[in-house]
Amino acid sequence: MMLSLVDSNGDICLIDIQDMVYLQMNGHEGLHFYTDNGIYRALTAAKDWAAFLQNKGFLQLDRGTIVNVKKVAAYNPELRVVTVTTSEGNVLLPVAEKVQKQIKKLLK
Template sequence: MLDVADIVYLQTDGYGEVLFYTFDGKYRAITRLGEWSELLREKGFLQMDRGTVVNMRKIISLDRGLRVIKVAVSEGDVNIPVSERAQKQLLKHKTEGY
């Protein structure tokens, strides 16, 4: 089992499968991204675009001009594109740290 608090982000792999990324690993899910997005919304996750859902507590920074967020994983920081809609939601629910 994977603790929700350990999830940094979820992303599709380009073949329709969902990968869960934690700080130090990745895990393959057996259900679709949309289902996870709905399920995790109340836990502080937000869908950034069609293929990525991010734990908002794990966001390091937001670049409004480039519309990307930065999150940390063991291999280094990851930049994730943010849709205009998601950026508005991020700014509305902005928390400390970004």
């Protein structure tokens, strides 16, 4: 499935959701989509993306972070973080307490 997103030049691009590693709120700039090929911005709000992507292999880890479960490399329940790998290296993403059981189940 392809989505319309905005790249760093302000151009609208079509990005395949399978290429997305994670999505995260970035202050006043809104929701950013992190892929292996770069960072893109959303055209709509984070809550809309969380609802849209929930049945497509993505999980909202906390209020501002949504992850592609297939891209999770590791989960540390003691630190309550998942590790994803991007072109920039490993990234640790926080997991809200209420999502702990769900992430464990999905990663089995």
